[in-house]
Amino acid sequence: MRTLVFASRNLKEITRDIFTLIFGILFPLVLLVLLSAINSSIPKEATMKLFEIENLVPGIAVFGLSFISLFTATIVSKDRCTSFILRLFTSPLKPSQYIAGYTLPLVPVALLQTIVCYIASFIFGLEWSANILLALVVTIPVSVLFIALGLLCGTIFNDKAVGGVCGALLTNLSAWLSGTWFDLELVGGAFEKAADLLPFVHAVNAGRYALSGEYSLIMSELLWVIGYAFVILVIAVILFNYKMKQDK
Amino acid sequence: MIAIRTEKLTKKYKDKTVVRDLDLSVNEGEMYALLGVNGAGKSTTIKMLSCLIRPTSGDAKLMGNSIIGDSTKVKQIISVSPQETSVAQNLTVKENLEFIAGIFGFDKASAKEKTQQIIARFDMKEIENSRAKNLSGGWQRRLSIAMALISEPKIIFLDEPTLGLDVLARRDLWKQIEKLKGKITIVLTTHYLEEAEALSDSIGIMADGVLKAQGTADELKALAKTDNFEEAFVRIAGDEV
Numbered sequence: 451m452r453t454l455v456f457a458s459r460n461l462k463e464i465t466r467d468i469f470t471l472i473f474g475i476l477f478p479l480v481l482l483v484l485l486s487a488i489n490s491s492i493p494k495e496a497t498m499k500l501f502e503i504e505n506l507v508p509g510i511a512v513f514g515l516s517f518i519s520l521f522t523a524t525i526v527s528k529d530r531c532t533s534f535i536l537r538l539f540t541s542p543l544k545p546s547q548y549i550a551g552y553t554l555p556l557v558p559v560a561l562l563q564t565i566v567c568y569i570a571s572f573i574f575g576l577e578w579s580a581n582i583l584l585a586l587v588v589t590i591p592v593s594v595l596f597i598a599l600g601l602l603c604g605t606i607f608n609d610k611a612v613g614g615v616c617g618a619l620l621t622n623l624s625a626w627l628s629g630t631w632f633d634l635e636l637v638g639g640a641f642e643k644a645a646d647l648l649p650f651v652h653a654v655n656a657g658r659y660a661l662s663g664e665y666s667l668i669m670s671e672l673l674w675v676i677g678y679a680f681v682i683l684v685i686a687v688i689l690f691n692y693k694m695k696q697d698k
Numbered sequence: 699m700i701a702i703r704t705e706k707l708t709k710k711y712k713d714k715t716v717v718r719d720l721d722l723s724v725n726e727g728e729m730y731a732l733l734g735v736n737g738a739g740k741s742t743t744i745k746m747l748s749c750l751i752r753p754t755s756g757d758a759k760l761m762g763n764s765i766i767g768d769s770t771k772v773k774q775i776i777s778v779s780p781q782e783t784s785v786a787q788n789l790t791v792k793e794n795l796e797f798i799a800g801i802f803g804f805d806k807a808s809a810k811e812k813t814q815q816i817i818a819r820f821d822m823k824e825i826e827n828s829r830a831k832n833l834s835g836g837w838q839r840r841l842s843i844a845m846a847l848i849s850e851p852k853i854i855f856l857d858e859p860t861l862g863l864d865v866l867a868r869r870d871l872w873k874q875i876e877k878l879k880g881k882i883t884i885v886l887t888t889h890y891l892e893e894a895e896a897l898s899d900s901i902g903i904m905a906d907g908v909l910k911a912q913g914t915a916d917e918l919k920a921l922a923k924t925d926n927f928e929e930a931f932v933r934i935a936g937d938e939v
Contacts, residue, residue, distance in 0.1 A: 455797060456797075459786055459789065459793075462788060463788045466788040466829075532782065533780035533783075534780075536750065537779075540750060540773060540777065542801070542803065543801055
């Protein structure tokens with residue numbers, strides 16, 4: 451009950467922030483429009499498939515989810531850096547209830563964001579299939595990954611720094627290394643290897659395989675995401691508990 | 699009945715002793731002001747009493763519950779209104795109050811009922827649907843104290859409740875705080891000596907982590923052999939008595 455009350459407060463704080471709407475929903479949609487427009491200008495002879503809607507929308511969905519990290523980090527760090535946290539610390543809330551309260555409300559926000567992204571894709575030629583539902587399910591561990599990253603950043607950085615770290619660095623890093631904007635094989639070398647060792651490209655690939663119905667390939671990609679999400683969440687929880695004691 | 703009793707309460711950070719062998723007692727229903735210059739140990743004392751930090755040694759009993767052994771019980775009977783205004787900015791006044799009632803374990807119906815009661819008590823009806831971030835400093839502080847009271851604590855800690863407010867807002871808040879006298883045990887820290895003198899039943903003066911003296915404002919003035927409370931504070935805190 452207490453967890454839900456805390457989660458409800460966090461959900462209201464996040465969704466009432468105009469930046470949530472701008473960065474969480476509008477910005478990915480604008481990119482979808484722009485990249486679809488670019489795709490329509492590419493001659494068919496070029497056989498450039500990267501910006502075709504079936505390849506593009508899973509990438510844009512993951513890019514949109516990177517803003518979930520920003521939202522999570524912002525609310526955690528704002529609470530930590532103000533005396534609001536003292537009020538919470540003197541309440542009967544337990545550490546596990548803090549973590550759940552910060553994490554839970556972001557999952558429906560992430561799902562909503564992805565659903566909006568897929569609905570918008572119908573305008574640009576995405577055809578309805580049950581695989582879209584599978585792609586939405588694939589989104590869940592990906593959103594947990596970005597929530598965990600946000601929790602970690604919000605725990606480490608103050609409310610001013612998270613804007614730079616999550617809003618600029620993480621969103622750009624996850625975008626470049628996701629294979630959404632350019633083919634990583636074309637860059638090759640250390641860049642491709644680094645991208646392959648990180649979870650972002652695997653998150654996009656899992657979405658692409660789900661959408662194209664290549665079911666047997668999904669899990670091997672998703673394991674990267676789940677592994678990273680688990681490890682980062684554990685680190686975030688340990689650090690959060692440690693900082694809770696320190697911040698007092 | 700004694701609401702708060704500390705026994706040799708001490709807090710050390712490495713070699714620095716911030717609070718040393720503190721022995722103070724506050725009666726139930728009393729308003730107790732803790733005074734001291736910056737670094738005197740007031741905030742650390744409040745943090746220990748509200749279970750935010752563990753004492754290095756000693757203990758304190760709040761309504762008979764130890765801050766070391768029974769911190770969960772202590773947290774159920776206390777509330778803190780921190781120094782800075784601490785409200786959820788994007789929530790309305792009503793939502794802030796219902797939120798705090800909820801995390802203290804009230805069910806939804808009770809939380810709504812308590813919220814309406816406290817809104818009426820603090821004359822906040824006209825702003826109940828305003829978001830906290832749109833309120834003036836005085837209203838935010840009033841909300842902050844109302845949030846501390848909605849859980850029906852037996853003891854409330856008000857840390858610098860009027861800091862940064864203009865004279866009118868401060869006097870307005872004094873009236874709200876005065877209404878609480880006798881109904882709840884209040885521990886108030888403040889830099890405004892006239893605030894302590896006007897509001898408190900009993901006053902403790904701390905300096906260098908030590909409780910130098912405690913008593914009513916008149917008793918402290920008598921101790922310092924002066925009619926002026928500010929002068930009494932300076933003499934007691936400055937070890938001139």
